[in-house]
Amino acid sequence: MFTKKIVAGAALLALAAAAQAQVKVYGSVEATVGSFKTATAGSKAVTKVDSGQMMTSFLGFSGSEDLGGGLKAEFVLETFLATDTGGVVPNNAGQYWGRGSNVALSGGFGKIALGQYDNALFTYGYTYNPFGSSMGFSPTMRHFYSLGSLGNAKGAALGVDTGWVNSITYETPTVAGFAANLQVTPKETSAAGAKNSVTVGASYNAGAFSAGLAYMDADDQQSANTAAGTAFAKDQKVTSLGASYDFGVVKAFGQYTAVNNAVAADETIFQVGASAPVTAAGTVLASYGQYKTKNGGSKDTIFSLGYDHMISKRTDVYAVISNEKVTNVKAANSFAVGIKHNF
Template sequence: MFAKKNVVAAAALMAMAAAAQAEVKIYGYLDAAFGSYESFTFNGAGAITTERSTQVSSGNMMTSFIGFAGSEDLGGGLKAEFALESFLATDTGGEVRNMAGGFWGRASWVGLSGGFGRVILGQYDNAFFTLGYTYNPFGSSMVFSPSMVSWYSFSLDPTAFGADANLGYDTGWVNSITYETPNLGGFTAALQFAPKESSGGNEGNKNNYAVSGAYNAGPLSVMAVYTNSGANTNSTAYIARQKNWGLGASYDFGVLKLQGQYAQIKTFDAVSGDEDSKAKFFQIGATVPVTPAGNLLFSYGETKNEFAGVSGEEKLKQFSIGYDHSISKRTGAYVAFSNKKIDSDFVAIDDDSANIFAVGVRHSF
C-alpha cells in the first residue's frame, strides 16, 4: 500500500511538472452589429443594382472566432507551439469563412520556436493578409477595410462581376510550411511554401510561395511582400497563376497614426502564361486618438483593374470613417460608415455606389 501511494504521489508530481511547462489557453473575439447594408448585384446584362437590407450581422470590425493555443517549454530555449481557430457567426451561431469546409478554418498549425526563429506547419496566415490588416485603420474588417474588401471579397471582372476576389487565395494557406526569422534589430523576415499535394487533373492546385520582410522601430513600421501562387482555395477549378507584391507603412506621430498600402495583383493564363489581368491598389488611412479610450478611424482605398482584350479600365473606390471606443480592456463599441463606388469604362458594367452604416459591440476573451 505504501509503495502504491508513493507511485501515485510521484505521478501527481510529474503531472504538475508537465503542467508547469505547458500552457494552453482558450481565447477569441466576438463582434456583432446592427445596421443598414447595401450591396452590388450584377444582372449579367450590363447593369448593376444596389440592394439594401437592415440586419444584425457578425464580424464587422473583425470576423468572430474562437481559438485554442498552447506551448510547451522543451528546454534549451526550444518551445513547441500550436493553435486551432474556428470562425463563427455571432448573429446566428453558425460557421463562417472556414476555408474548404474545415472547422478549424482560421488556423490549424503546430511548430517549434527558439533562437533560430520559428517553423510552423499547417494552415497559417499568408503574408499578404498580414500586410492587409497591419497597415490600415480598420484592420482585418471585411466590411470597412478597403484592402480586405478589394483583395478578399470583391471583384471587378466584367465576366464574373463580384463573384470572386482579386486575390486567388484566402487569408491563410493550407498545407503550408512557414519559417519566421528572429527579430534582428527590428528586422524580421518570413518564407512560406505550400506544395501542390495533388495530381490527376486538378491543375489549379499548384505550388505557392511567399516571401516577406518587415522593419519595426518605435513609431515606424514598414513591410514588403511578394507571393507567387496558383492555388484556388474556393473550388477545384482550373485557374491561372498569380504574381503579387505589396508594400505597407505606418508612422505614429502621437496625435495621429498614418497608415498606407500599395499592391499589384497580376493574374496569368493557366495555358498560355500570358497576363490576363492586373489590379493596382492603394490605401491611405489615419487613426486619431480623441479621448484616452476612443479613436477616430479614416481610410480611403482605390483599386484599378485592367483586363486583357478589354478596352478601358474600371475602379472600385471605398471611403470608410468610424469611431471605436474601448469600454474596458476587452470590450468596446463602434460606429462606422462606408461608401463603395464603381467607376467603369466597360460597357458591361454601369457605375454605381453602395453605402453601409453600422453600430456594433466587440469583445475579446
C-alpha cells in the same frame, strides 16, 4: 507529516507540468446592426443584424510545451464563428478550423509551422490599414478578398485565402527590427503544369515607423486535393508594400499592391488611412482605398469613417459609415454600429 510531504510533492509536480504544457482558450465575439447597401445596379439598403464586419468572430485553442534548451512545441486550432446565426464560417477550403490549424517548433532559430497558417499578404494587409482585418469596413481587406457583406465582386483581386492550407511556414527571429518569413505550399499533384505556391515577406519596425513587403507566386492548384484547389483559386503573382508612422496625435497608414494574373487583366490596389485618438478610450478611424483593373477596366473606390470606443480592456463599441463607388454604378452608403468582446 509523511502525507503532507506527498501532497506537497504532488502539488510541485502539477505546477511543473503546467509550466511545461499550457493550453489556452481564447477568441473574439462581434456583432453588428445597421443599414447595408451593395454598389450594384438596382441595389437597395437592407437593415440587418450581422457579424464579422469589424472583426470575424472566432474561437481558438493554443498550447505550448517547453522542450528544454530554448525549444518549444506549439499548436493552434481556430475556427471562425457567425455570431448572428450561431454558425461556423469555414475557410475557402470548406474546413471547420478555418482560421488556423498548425503545429510548430520555435526557438532561437525562429519558428517552423506545418498546416494552415496566416499568409504574409494578409498579416501585412491588416497591419498597415486603420481598420485592421475588418472584412466589412477596411478597403484593403475588401479589395483583397471581397468577403464583407457591404461590397461585391469588384474587390476579388486575390485568389488565395487569408491563411494557406497545407503549408510549410518559417519565421525568422527579429534582429535589429528586421524580420522575415517564407511560406510554401507544395503542389501535391503530379499533374503537368502544376507548381508550388510561395510567399516571401519582410518587415521592419523602429519606434514609430513600421513597414512590410510581401511577394506571392501562387498556382491555382485545381488538379491538387480539394483543400488546395479551392484555397488557391487563381494563378497569380502579387507584390504588396505597406507602411505606417505614429505621430502621436495621429497614425498614418499607406499600402500599394500590384496583382499579375495569368489568365485575367492585371490589377492594382492602394489605400491611405489614419487613426487618431480623441479621448483616452476613443479613436477615430478613416481609410480610402481603390481597386482597379489595368487597361481601362473597372474601378472600385471605398471610403470608411468610424469611431471605436473601448469600454473595458476587452470590450469595445463602434460606429462606421462606408461609401462605395463602382464604375458606372451609383454610389452605395452603409452605416453600422456594433460591439466586440475579446476573451
